[in-house]
Amino acid sequence: xxxxxxxxxxxxxxxxxxxxxxxxxxxxxxxxxxxxxxxxxxxxxxxxxxxxxxxxxxxxxxxxxxxxxxxxxxxxxxxxxxxxxxxxxxxxxxxxxxxxxxxxxxxxxxxxxxxxxxxxxxxxxxxxxxxxxxxxxxxxxxxxxxxxxxxxxxxxxxxxxxxxxxxxxxxxxxxxxxxxxxxxxxxxxxxxxxxxxxxxxxxxxxxxxxxxxxxxxxxxxxxxxxxxxxxxxxxxxxxxxxxxxxxxxxxxxxxxxxxxxxxxxxxxxxxxxxxxxxxxxxxxxxxxxxxxxxxxxxxxxxxxxxxxxxxxxxxxxxxxxxxxxxxxxxxxxxxxxxxxxxxxxxxxxxxxxxxxxxxxxxxxxxxxxxxxxxxxxxxxxxxxxxxxxxxxxxxxxxxxxxxxxxxxxxxxxxxxxxxxxxxxxxxxxxxxxxxxxxxxxxxxxxxxxxxxxxxxxxxxxxxxxxxxxxxxxxxxxxxxxxxxxxxxxxxxxxxxxxxxxxxxxxxxxxxxxxxxxxxxxxxxxxxxxxxxxxxxxxxxxxxxxxxxxxxxxxx
Amino acid sequence: xxxxxxxxxxxxxxxxxxxxxxxxxxxxxxxxxxxxxxxxxxxxxxxxxxxxxxxxxxxxxxxxxxxxxxxxxxxxxxxxxxxxxxxxxxxxxxxxxxxxxxxxxxxxxxxxxxxxxxxxxxxxxxxxxxxx
Numbered sequence: 118x119x120x121x122x123x124x125x126x127x128x129x130x131x132x133x134x135x136x137x138x139x140x141x142x143x144x145x146x147x148x149x150x151x152x153x154x155x156x157x158x159x160x161x162x163x164x165x166x167x168x169x170x171x172x173x174x175x176x177x178x179x180x181x182x183x184x185x186x187x188x189x190x191x192x193x194x195x196x197x198x199x200x201x202x203x204x205x206x207x208x209x210x211x212x213x214x215x216x217x218x219x220x221x222x223x224x225x226x227x228x229x230x231x232x233x234x235x236x237x238x239x240x241x242x243x244x245x246x247x248x249x250x251x252x253x254x255x256x257x258x259x260x261x262x263x264x265x266x267x268x269x270x271x272x273x274x275x276x277x278x279x280x281x282x283x284x285x286x287x288x289x290x291x292x293x294x295x296x297x298x299x300x301x302x303x304x305x306x307x308x309x310x311x312x313x314x315x316x317x318x319x320x321x322x323x324x325x326x327x328x329x330x331x332x333x334x335x336x337x338x339x340x341x342x343x344x345x346x347x348x349x350x351x352x353x354x355x356x357x358x359x360x361x362x363x364x365x366x367x368x369x370x371x372x373x374x375x376x377x378x379x380x381x382x383x384x385x386x387x388x389x390x391x392x393x394x395x396x397x398x399x400x401x402x403x404x405x406x407x408x409x410x411x412x413x414x415x416x417x418x419x420x421x422x423x424x425x426x427x428x429x430x431x432x433x434x435x436x437x438x439x440x441x442x443x444x445x446x447x448x449x450x451x452x453x454x455x456x457x458x459x460x461x462x463x464x465x466x467x468x469x470x471x472x473x474x475x476x477x478x479x480x481x482x483x484x485x486x487x488x489x490x491x492x493x494x495x496x497x498x499x500x501x502x503x504x505x506x507x508x509x510x511x512x513x514x515x516x517x518x519x520x521x522x523x524x525x526x527x528x529x530x531x532x533x534x535x536x537x538x539x540x541x542x543x544x545x546x547x548x549x550x551x552x553x554x555x556x557x558x559x560x561x562x563x564x565x566x567x568x569x570x571x572x573x574x575x576x577x578x579x580x581x582x583x584x585x586x587x588x589x590x591x592x593x594x595x596x597x598x599x600x601x602x603x604x605x606x607x608x609x610x611x612x613x614x615x616x617x618x619x620x621x622x623x624x625x626x627x628x629x630x631x632x633x634x635x636x637x638x639x640x641x642x643x644x645x646x647x648x649x650x651x652x653x654x655x656x657x658x659x660x661x662x663x664x665x666x667x668x669x670x671x672x
Numbered sequence: 673x674x675x676x677x678x679x680x681x682x683x684x685x686x687x688x689x690x691x692x693x694x695x696x697x698x699x700x701x702x703x704x705x706x707x708x709x710x711x712x713x714x715x716x717x718x719x720x721x722x723x724x725x726x727x728x729x730x731x732x733x734x735x736x737x738x739x740x741x742x743x744x745x746x747x748x749x750x751x752x753x754x755x756x757x758x759x760x761x762x763x764x765x766x767x768x769x770x771x772x773x774x775x776x777x778x779x780x781x782x783x784x785x786x787x788x789x790x791x792x793x794x795x796x797x798x799x800x801x802x803x804x
Contacts, residue, residue, distance in 0.1 A: 232686035232737055236713075244715065247742025248686050321688015321712045361691045448691070452786040485786045487768050488738070561694050568695050572789050581787045590769045597738065670711025672681070672697040 121163070128162055135159060152406030153364035154566070155529060161521035169528065174419065178514035182422035184415050184527070186473035187438040191514035192505075197469075198476035199501045200277060202444065204229035204254040205488055206601045207608075208264035211254040215269060217491065221498060225307075226269070227277040227478060229253030230287070235322040237283045237656030240605040249602035252488075253279075257609045258651045262290040263297065271295040276307035277352070277442070277476075282324035284311040285333050286652050289643040292345065308349035308398055308442070311337060314375040314547055315354050317668065318556045319361040324656060327548050329663035333638060334379060335386040338393040340639035349398040351379060352442060359402035360448045362564020365413045366530050368402060370537030371547075371556055373420055377538075378547040380429055390429050394436035401474075403465035404446045410465070411517055412526035414441070414472030420531055420538075443469035444478040450485045454580035455591065458482040459496055466504045471517055477501055487594040554671055561672060609651065616649040624648040625658050632662040677705045677801065679730040682719045683712050684747065687737035692764060692786075696732060699790035716746035723751065723759060729803050731759055732793075736766040741774060748779035758802040764788070 149157040158165075176182055179189030188194060201223050204211045215226050230253040233245035239257050240249045249255045256262055271294065280287045288309050292302050313330040316323040323330070334351065341350045355363075355372035363371065376397065383393050401417065403410055421439035425431040445465035450458045459482050469477050479497040481489030489497070505511050517523040537559075544550040551557070570576040577583045624645040631641045645655050681697040683690055690712060701707045708726045710719060723731050731751075733744060744763050751759060763775065764784040772783050781800055784793050 232688075236686055238686075244686060244713070247739035248737060251738035252687075316688070321690065322686075360689075362695075485766065487766065561698070564691050565695055565698050568699075568790065572791065578787075594768050594770075596768075599741075668711060670709050672694040672707070672709045 121167070124162065125164060128160065128164060131160065151365070151409040151526070152404050153366060153409060155366075155409070155526075155533075161525055163521065165521050165525045166528075169524075171524075174524075174528075175518060181426070181434065181437060183418045183438055185515035185518055187418070187440055187475070189514075191473060192470070192511035193513070196505050196511060197474050198225040198275065199223050199498060199505075200225040200227045200442070200476045200478055201494060201498060202227040202229050202279065202478045203494070205231075205252070205595075206250040206254065206597050207605055208254055208256070208261045212265055212267055212269070214491075218494070218498075219269070219274070221495060222502065223498060225275040225277065225476060228265075228279065230278070230280055231255045232322070234287075234652060235280060235282070237286075237324050237652060237660075239651050239653030240602065240609055242653060246602070249605050250597055255601070255605045256287070256290070256652065257605070258612055258649050259290050259293055259646050260612050260649060261608075262287075262294050266294050266298075270300070271298055272300040272304045274306075277310075278307065279310050281310050281313055281316050281320070281322055282330065283652060283656055284309040285337055285639060285642050286646065286655050288337065288345075288348075289639065289646040292643060293647050302345045303347070305345055306347050308352050309337070310354060310400070311351040312354045312375065312400075314378060314551060315357055315372070317551050317666070318371070318560065319357040320354075323666045323668075325659065325663040326666045327552070329659070330666075331379075331382045331548070332386075335383045335388065336637045336639055338383050338396070339386070339388055340637055341396065342388070342392045348396065350393065350396045352398050352400045353379065354400040356400050356402045356444055358560060359404065359446065361560050362448075362567060363560045364563050365404070365406075365409050366533035367537065367559060367563060369413055369417045369420070369530060370534040370541070371560075372399065372401070373417065373424070373534065374538055374541045374547040374550070374556075376421065377424065377428075380425075381546065384429070390425075390431045391433040391436050394425060394429070394431055395433060395438075398475075399439055399441035401441050401443050402446050403443050403469045403472075405449055405461055405464055407464055407468045407471070408517070408520075408523055409526055409530070410468035411472040412523055412530050414443075414469075414474065415515070415523075415527045416530040416534060417441070418473075419527075420534060440475045442476045442478070443472075443474040445469070445480045447480055447484055450480060450482070451578060451581050452485040453585065454588065455482045455486060457580050458485070459500065462497060463500050463504070466500050467508065467510055470504055470510045471515075473515060483591070483594065486591050488597070490593060490595045554669060557671065612649060612651075620648040621645070621650045621654070624650055625654060628655065629658050629662060632659055677730065677797070678708070678726065678728040679705050679732055679797070680708050680710065680719070680723050680726060680728040682710045682714055682722070682731060682733045683735070684714050684716060684719055684733055684743040685735055685737060685739045686713055687735050687739070688712055689736040689765075690734070692736075693734040696734070696764065696790060696793065699794065700732075703794050716743060716750055719747050720750040720754060720756075724754060724756065728759065729801055730797055731761045732797075733761070733763045734765045735763070738766075740765065740767050741771055744775055744780050745778035752779070760797065760800055760802050762793070762797065764793070
């Protein structure tokens with residue numbers, strides 16, 4: 118009898134024994150499922166991986182298909198970048214927070230912009246009222262950006278900017294600030310999120326319709342491949358899809374479907390796949406189911422590598438590698454007993470690290486209540502440092518590889534994601550699937566299912582639907598001074614009074630001409646930014662030419 | 673009451689977080705209410721206009737961006753200015769408890785924070801309708 122046959126027999130006998138004892142001592146639940154609701158079997162063995170070619174599925178770290186990580190030594194070479202998303206109030210306050218974070222040992226900046234900035238409105242726009250400086254820093258013009266990075270050498274830090282619809286404008290401002298510091302664009306490192314498709318389905322800061330939005334994105338790809346070669350031109354994001362309620366497999370599928378749409382758009386615009394694909398980066402969530410999350414990252418890497426090589430014919434290994442940032446899951450945090458969130462974030466950190474992330478933001482314990490305080494941010498950063506230096510999780514690449522359970526989960530996430538990708542291809546690709554509301558509906562269904570499971574107690578959330586206590590009102594939350602908005606508006610009006618308004622007008626006219634034609638939009642945007650045209654003025658020109666996206670509103 | 677409760681679920685301001693609003697909209701519908709969802713980025717003026725046009729009994733607003741103290745009272749003020757005094761207004765989202773009293777004083781009958789069971793909100797609405 119072969120080894121596998123004797124194992125099969127042994128496992129059958131084991132299961133029979135388990136069934137017998139379960140009659141007397143039943144298991145805790147009738148069925149066990151992952152955080153995303155996938156069934157979990159009573160035992161995983163080599164039989165679970167039968168028929169798979171492990172060598173081809175896994176490769177070695179740093180080798181195709183990169184299931185085990187994109188670098189050969191992973192964190193033995195260099196730890197991940199600890200990058201805390203931050204920004205609030207005005208440029209001065211945020212500049213102080215960045216300097217604090219750098220002093221505390223953070224190794225990359227991550228800029229949070231307020232909603233008016235993210236949606237291309239100046240601080241004095243009617244829709245900006247009440248929102249200026251709330252969820253991030255208010256940036257109206259290059260003048261604000263100069264203050265934001267004052268005393269921070271842009272050739273020494275890498276900066277991630279969570280900016281999507283107006284990404285070209287903020288990137289242009291960053292390039293202009295660097296130039297004033299004497300730093301050439303070729304020395305800049307960082308990322309713009311620049312992922313409009315997930316804005317339509319999950320995050321909501323869209324401005325323009327899909328067509329011109331895709332053009333802006335491919336213009337950035339083209340411009341950066343020549344002028345800002347070390348810049349990550351997009352961060353294709355599953356994070357917000359997951360926050361909106363998707364499962365782990367949906368997170369992978371919808372993110373990679375968006376990725377496919379960007380690659381197709383760029384190829385259609387005439388770019389060579391190996392000229393831009395190495396600068397594509399990704400952004401995933403980390404939720405509480407440790408093993409499923411690790412499997413998710415591994416599956417995503419494997420699918421992307423094969424897609425890029427087989428479907429798009431990419432020749433450069435750099436085009437095959439899925440590099441990603443991770444943020445711990447905001448929606449997993451509870452407003453109840455908020456200190457418990459420190460523990461959740463620690464588990465999620467471990468998931469991201471065991472899954473081979475390139476950079477990580479850890480959420481603060483008080484984020485279900487308000488913007489985090491400095492103390493909470495420090496604990497969140499320390500959580501990463503404890504995992505990095507004390508847990509042992511960083512000492513060898515992909516430590517969970519070969520676990521029957523984790524490999525089975527990896528295969529499962531891959532299969533489910535590939536099924537979604539086929540469905541989206543049938544619908545005509547991600548843009549079409551989004552326009553038809555398919556992606557949104559899938560996410561909404563999963564979100565509602567989750568909520569009902571929590572309410573029925575089928576899913577335990579500690580402190581929320583089990584182990585509750587009477588709590589006093591939380592104290593010491595961070596509040597943004599409401600006078601920030603007025604001060605920012607004053608600053609904007611002072612700028613408009615003192616800049617060369619004829620130069621602004623000319624630059625905006627050039628931009629309009631370019632937008633109506635098919636020239637790359639980055640050079641005229643850069644010129645407008647340098648003339649101190651405001652973000653709102655630049656976006657208004659583009660609104661005039663491109664129109665605005667008006668979504669359906671289903672639930 | 674014989675007729676179904678009509679409820680407007682609204683997202684005021686620029687905030688794009690609509691998971692909670694959509695989950696609530698569906699929970700209201702599953703509870704037998706007639707639900708109108710505004711979608712994102714609604715000004716207080718648009719919300720009030722929709723509330724009047726749709727002749728709703730309840731306006732339920734969700735906001736996670738921190739602009740609640742500005743936007744919620746604008747909606748209640750505009751409703752009052754239009755002579756609408758029989759619509760129940762409630763809110764939800766990431767809103768510090770310290771702001772609850774202020775919002776109540778401005779006519780927002782209740783605020784439901786993260787983790788609130790959908791049934792709690794539904795029960796409150798059913799018990800506190802202004803139109804009978």
